[in-house]
Amino acid sequence: MLSRLxxxxxxxxxxAVLAQALPELGEPAQSALTxxxxxxxxxxxxxxxxxxxxxxxxxxxxxxITGVGNRLxxxxxxxRQRFNFFLMNDPQINAFALPGGHIGIHTGxxxxxxxxxxxxxVMGHEIAHVTQxxxxxxxxxxxxxxxxxxxxLAIAILASRANSQLAQAAAVTxxxxxxxxxxxxxxxxxxxxxxxxxxMLEKAGFDPNGMAAFFERLQRATRLADVGAPAFLRTHPIxxxxxxxxxxxxxxxxxxxxxxxxxxxxxxxxxxxxxxxAHESVAYFQGLLAEKRYLSExxxxxxxxDALLRERNIPxxxxxxxxxxxxxxxxxxxxxxxCRIRLAGGDADALVCFRQxxxxxxxxxxxxxxxxxxxxxxxxxxxxxxxxEPRLASGSRDFRLYQFQSRAYxxxxxxxxxxxxxxxxxxxLGSTGAAVEQLQLGLKAGDGDYYQLSAAEARMRELxxxxxxxxxxxxxxxxxx
Numbered sequence: 001m002l003s004r005l006x007x008x009x010x011x012x013x014x015x016a017v018l019a020q021a022l023p024e025l026g027e028p029a030q031s032a033l034t035x036x037x038x039x040x041x042x043x044x045x046x047x048x049x050x051x052x053x054x055x056x057x058x059x060x061x062x063x064x065i066t067g068v069g070n071r072l073x074x075x076x077x078x079x080r081q082r083f084n085f086f087l088m089n090d091p092q093i094n095a096f097a098l099p100g101g102h103i104g105i106h107t108g109x110x111x112x113x114x115x116x117x118x119x120x121x122v123m124g125h126e127i128a129h130v131t132q133x134x135x136x137x138x139x140x141x142x143x144x145x146x147x148x149x150x151x152x153l154a155i156a157i158l159a160s161r162a163n164s165q166l167a168q169a170a171a172v173t174x175x176x177x178x179x180x181x182x183x184x185x186x187x188x189x190x191x192x193x194x195x196x197x198x199x200m201l202e203k204a205g206f207d208p209n210g211m212a213a214f215f216e217r218l219q220r221a222t223r224l225a226d227v228g229a230p231a232f233l234r235t236h237p238i239x240x241x242x243x244x245x246x247x248x249x250x251x252x253x254x255x256x257x258x259x260x261x262x263x264x265x266x267x268x269x270x271x272x273x274x275x276x277x278a279h280e281s282v283a284y285f286q287g288l289l290a291e292k293r294y295l296s297e298x299x300x301x302x303x304x305x306d307a308l309l310r311e312r313n314i315p316x317x318x319x320x321x322x323x324x325x326x327x328x329x330x331x332x333x334x335x336x337x338x339c340r341i342r343l344a345g346g347d348a349d350a351l352v353c354f355r356q357x358x359x360x361x362x363x364x365x366x367x368x369x370x371x372x373x374x375x376x377x378x379x380x381x382x383x384x385x386x387x388x389e390p391r392l393a394s395g396s397r398d399f400r401l402y403q404f405q406s407r408a409y410x411x412x413x414x415x416x417x418x419x420x421x422x423x424x425x426x427x428x429l430g431s432t433g434a435a436v437e438q439l440q441l442g443l444k445a446g447d448g449d450y451y452q453l454s455a456a457e458a459r460m461r462e463l464x465x466x467x468x469x470x471x472x473x474x475x476x477x478x479x480x481x
């Protein structure tokens with residue numbers, strides 16, 4: 001998880017790995033971080049976060065939360081701000097915003113939300129922290145002079161946002177605790193995020209009561225259970241005055257009955273099925289269905305079929321999927337699950353299943369990924385290329401597609417193309433030096449025509465310049481603690 005990442009980095013001394021990735025802020029002559037500096041901080045944190053074991057890189061759930069986030073941010077009032085929504089596999093109920101528009105959602109938040117509007121309310125709150133540039137506005141001249149580099153500021157932001165346990169661990173160090181406290185959102189900023197998040201929620205067509213209802217339920221559950229506050233309540237302290245304010249504002253809006261999307265129920269069930277012990281998930285969904293205690297029958301049946309697949313009980317998974325298909329047909333997530341079950345069961349028509357499903361749902365990333373993987377496993381690289389290359393040609397900057405392309409070219413013994421595709425994958429993962437090395441290997445391979453070689457040489461010159469610029473920035477001496 002991010003907490004382990006930052007603890008490993010250390011809070012007193014700026015680590016070499018992060019310091020080398022970040023330029024200095026320069027003279028602290030301005031009153032706040034610039035948008036460029038925010039973007040650099042966010043990019044650098046995300047580069048490290050993607051390497052963390054807790055980074056949950058599931059295309060289905062990520063695309064779902066991205067869809068909800070984009071629906072909200074379309075009403076944020078800042079059309080220029082771009083957002084990146086990502087998942088952390090963490091049972092704590094939390095979400096956090098990073099500079100540059102990166103918003104992390106804990107899987108525990110999705111599991112705890114009883115409605116899509118509750119989850120969207122938290123996301124809208126975090127979007128507002130970004131659009132109002134709350135972190136940038138908290139960094140004053142004095143703080144810039146104390147921290148000097150983006151590296152130390154990035155560490156402080158992670159310490160104050162990612163995990164409450166991290167903040168407790170950081171408390172043993174005076175400078176780190178000072179940074180963490182300075183980056184706590186003020187009451188005014190929290191109220192502003194509440195107000196703007198509520199507006200986004202209403203304009204995007206969600207239930208505006210969802211935000212206050214969720215926060216109130218967290219407060220009540222914490223008090224009645226006599227347990228530590230959920231992570232969100234610790235990183236975003238919420239009192240009853242704020243909850244009353246949200247309730248008052250939402251009560252003034254026209255009543256709207258909002259139905260949760262089926263995607264909310266399916267993705268919520270998927271997290272339960274795939275992130276908890278398989279036998280426990282099977283028992284959980286069987287209990288829901290037996291007692292009819294589910295929020296969505298389709299969601300419960302989807303979760304049971306997915307959990308049985310994970311348990312490798314293929315006959316039972318087939319039966320559960322047939323029951324699911326009786327209540328929900330030709331949904332991309334359902335079709336994808338059906339193809340996964342056929343593939344795991346060794347069905348002869350598994351590839352046909354993927355091919356037909358992808359034809360029905362051409363933009364569903366998870367289908368494209370697993371179909372390409374299945375084709376490569378079955379030694380069909382040409383068809384795998386036919387799956388991934390149109391997506392790359394349309395402008396997709398997806399490192400996984402380049403990895404599939406690289407593997408397919410390797411099977412076809414096209415060495416220059418193999419190394420060039422791998423170079424693009426490394427570049428998107430933030431490893432410019434490794435990308436240059438791949439292009440060098442490709443040019444030495446001895447295959448490729450004149451045009452392919454010329455294009456590879458031009459790309460290598462471009463990446464060498466980029467690598468030199470990054471090394472120049474990394475060569476700047478990081479400040480001593």
